Structure formats: C-alpha cells, structure tokens
Amino acid sequence: MAALIGDLDAPESPAHAVTAGDAPGAPPTGGTGSGTEQRPVRGDAPTWHEYRAELAVGLPFLAAAIALALLGHSGTPLHAGTAITLVLAYAVLSRVRFHAGVGHTVPTQLAFVPMLFLLPTELVPLLVLLGMLVGNLPDYARGALHPGRALMLPGDAWHAIGPALVLLLAGATMPTWSDWPVYVLALAAQFALDLGVYAVRARLALDVPSREQLRALAWVWVVDGLLAPLGLVAAFASDHHPYAFLLVLPLAVLLTLFARERNERLDQALELGGAYRGIAMLLGDLLEEADEYTGGDHTRGVVALSIEVADELGLDPHERHNVELAALLHDIGKIVIPDSIINKPGPLTDDEWTLMKTHTVEGQRMLDRVGGVLREVGLIVRASHERWDGGGYPDGLAGGRIPREATIVAACDAFNAMTTDRSYRRARSVAEAVTELRACSGTQFAPDVVAALERVVARSTPDVASAHAIALR
Numbered sequence: 001m002a003a004l005i006g007d008l009d010a011p012e013s014p015a016h017a018v019t020a021g022d023a024p025g026a027p028p029t030g031g032t033g034s035g036t037e038q039r040p041v042r043g044d045a046p047t048w049h050e051y052r053a054e055l056a057v058g059l060p061f062l063a064a065a066i067a068l069a070l071l072g073h074s075g076t077p078l079h080a081g082t083a084i085t086l087v088l089a090y091a092v093l094s095r096v097r098f099h100a101g102v103g104h105t106v107p108t109q110l111a112f113v114p115m116l117f118l119l120p121t122e123l124v125p126l127l128v129l130l131g132m133l134v135g136n137l138p139d140y141a142r143g144a145l146h147p148g149r150a151l152m153l154p155g156d157a158w159h160a161i162g163p164a165l166v167l168l169l170a171g172a173t174m175p176t177w178s179d180w181p182v183y184v185l186a187l188a189a190q191f192a193l194d195l196g197v198y199a200v201r202a203r204l205a206l207d208v209p210s211r212e213q214l215r216a217l218a219w220v221w222v223v224d225g226l227l228a229p230l231g232l233v234a235a236f237a238s239d240h241h242p243y244a245f246l247l248v249l250p251l252a253v254l255l256t257l258f259a260r261e262r263n264e265r266l267d268q269a270l271e272l273g274g275a276y277r278g279i280a281m282l283l284g285d286l287l288e289e290a291d292e293y294t295g296g297d298h299t300r301g302v303v304a305l306s307i308e309v310a311d312e313l314g315l316d317p318h319e320r321h322n323v324e325l326a327a328l329l330h331d332i333g334k335i336v337i338p339d340s341i342i343n344k345p346g347p348l349t350d351d352e353w354t355l356m357k358t359h360t361v362e363g364q365r366m367l368d369r370v371g372g373v374l375r376e377v378g379l380i381v382r383a384s385h386e387r388w389d390g391g392g393y394p395d396g397l398a399g400g401r402i403p404r405e406a407t408i409v410a411a412c413d414a415f416n417a418m419t420t421d422r423s424y425r426r427a428r429s430v431a432e433a434v435t436e437l438r439a440c441s442g443t444q445f446a447p448d449v450v451a452a453l454e455r456v457v458a459r460s461t462p463d464v465a466s467a468h469a470i471a472l473r
Contacts, residue, residue, distance in 0.1 A: 305415065
C-alpha cells in the first residue's frame, strides 16, 4: 500500500503516504516552485529535519509493534516457510512502483493482507518492517540509497498496526466471510494511521502544499482499497491450501510490466516537458532583449504572482503549469510590434492601438509553430486580454468561455503594470492597485481571481491586509 511522495524512485515505504520535499527515505527535492518533478539524490544522508520527523513517528511505532507482539495472541502458529515466503513477497512487491503526481504507490496489499491471517497477527507489523528492509537491500548494496535511511523505515510501517490491532481486538484473526465488517474497519484503521503519520511528517519536515499531499494520499487509498479484496481472497484460499497465496504473484509480475512501461512514459514526458520549458525560457529571453521592461521585471513579476494566485485558487498541476508558461509568454507577440509603439511616452493613436492589440494573436501564432504543450499555452496567451464582461480582445470572450488560466494572467498582468513605473506614468501604490482591481471585478476581471489575488497580496502588504479584513466584516 504506499506512496512515497516526492521520491519518485524511492524503494522504501510501500505502505504509507509521505509528502514531498524532505520526504522520509528520500532527501529534499528542492521544492515545487518550478512546477516540474525532480528526482532526488537518494544516496544522500538524511537531513536533521528528516531524522526529527522520523523519530517522532518511528519510535512510537517500535513501541507499539513490540507491545502488540508481546501482549497480542491470535492463536495462529508461526510457520517459518510461510513467514519467509510472505516477507520476501512483500519485499518484492515494495519495489513495484506506480508513479502518480508527486509520489508513487506500490501493490504490497497483495502480501500484507494474507500476512494478517496466515501469520501470527500480533507479529505482522514487525514482519512488515522486515519486508521493507529486505526490499531496500539491493539499493543499499549498490549505493543508490544511503544506509542511514534504514532508520526511517519504522515510521513507514505504521499502516500495519491499525489492521492488526482491529483484528486482534475483534478476535477475527481466522479468515471467515461473516467477519467482513471487521475487515472493512481494519482497512479504515489502516487509512486512518496513514493520515496520522502524514500529518506528523508534514508538520515536522515537509514542504509540499497540503493539497498535493492529500491528492497523493487519496491515490494510495484507491490502490490499497482495490487490492485489499484480492489479498483477502488469497488469504481465504491459503486457509485450506498452504501457499495458495502465491497464485496472486503472477498479477504482481503483470503490474511490474505495466509500472515499468508507465514509468518510462513518465520519464519521456518529463524530458519533453523540460525541453518545452527551455523553449519558453528562450522566448522569454528574446522578449527581454527586445524590450527590457516587457520581457524583464514585468514578466518575472507576473509569473511569480500568477503562480501564487493559481495556488490560492487550488489549480491542479497541469493548470498551474499552463499559468506559469502563459504568464512567462503572455507578451511574446510584442516582439513584432514596433519599439516606437511599445515605448511611446504618450497615449497611442487608434491605428497604433489596433496594431498593439494584435500581439496576443501574434503570440499564439508563434507558440503554435513550436507546437506540443505550447500550443495549449498559445490559446491562453491569445485570451490574456479578454474581459470578464466580453469587452476584451481579440475574440470578445466572456465569463466562463475565457480559459481560467487566462483570467489569472490578465489580473496579475494588470496588477503588476499598475504597481510599476511605465514610460507614460508613475507606479500606483499596492493599495491603490488592489482598489482598482476590486472596482473592476466582475467587469474586466474574474471575481474569484480578484479575491484570490487580494488574499495573496494581503499576506505581504499590511495596509492591504487591514483593508481586506475590514472589507470582510
């Protein structure tokens, strides 16, 4: 069962959800500001923050697991052959990783559920920990994983405590269909402990938005919930025919093949995404060379603010990535606009304004030539000067017909333009700019975007924060 979020190659912790950044069992990834996934150097020693988080969850696990082993009594005999086989099966399954978002999940439920019934239930948490350690041995041996990270595994085995405790308390350690409500409760206990460990780790050591962490945790729960019945069927079959649980291992081989193919596709997608980002940065540099204001401080300010507003609105990673690239390239079409118009100190004539308004279409045309993901970004660039009431350009889109990413870029572009000096006027104060945005909410700008932008600005500007608090009264 597990997702190790942030360590896309990590072999450990097949039975938990952890968050990215300083993820247990993996070194820091360097944050998520770039919007792209980064593969950490897993051979590094754990940081102090990682050790602190793992002491907080690992030591209590060891205490609970040992207490359960000493005080629990399932009445199930320990057969060495069965125990060794299941621990090895768990170790192998812990290395089958399906990457998803900022983490991965593994199909260890296929071994974990049979362990609960075929082995002494009170010993299962410690045997799960052993399976995790065995699963990591190849990586320790070849230096791909720092040995110090073995100290972090106890915290990853907490998921085994909940189901074992529920089964022992209910006296349901022998597989029987009449105990299905207990099995559902055991699975719920597994999920609850996952969430508890995640919360402690997130507070002590991790630096990834909670929304991404919960999204990855939900992915873990879906996979575990789907595989748990298969593990239960294997346990029922083995109750009458020892080692019948091995019949599910061909499914693990199939999952391995699927995981390998999917991970290769993800690697290719990440490489391609990096290439597109490089192209976008190059185009941004060209724009800065053509006009230092438009392609320099202004664009960088719009990108930074747009990303914050996107996060405030809870956009998914794909939309957030589009916002970042669209903010970077929203003015790229101005390359074809004469400098005399771009830098004119006074108002534009009607003809000049007509020519200026073509820059969004020209920007889309340039990005369409690049193709790929930038073609989608081109649609956002084209719509970045539309108005919420339909009075914008070039297509007169209104309301929900405007790409959501474009509404974010439009508001952040306007805010940055108002708060920086231009060739024809001095900058306004931040408070004045927020007041202007609020006045144009629902006409020029999307109301939810204005509200999110105001919250973002209020966190860093005391005067705006005070006005925002008064407005909410």
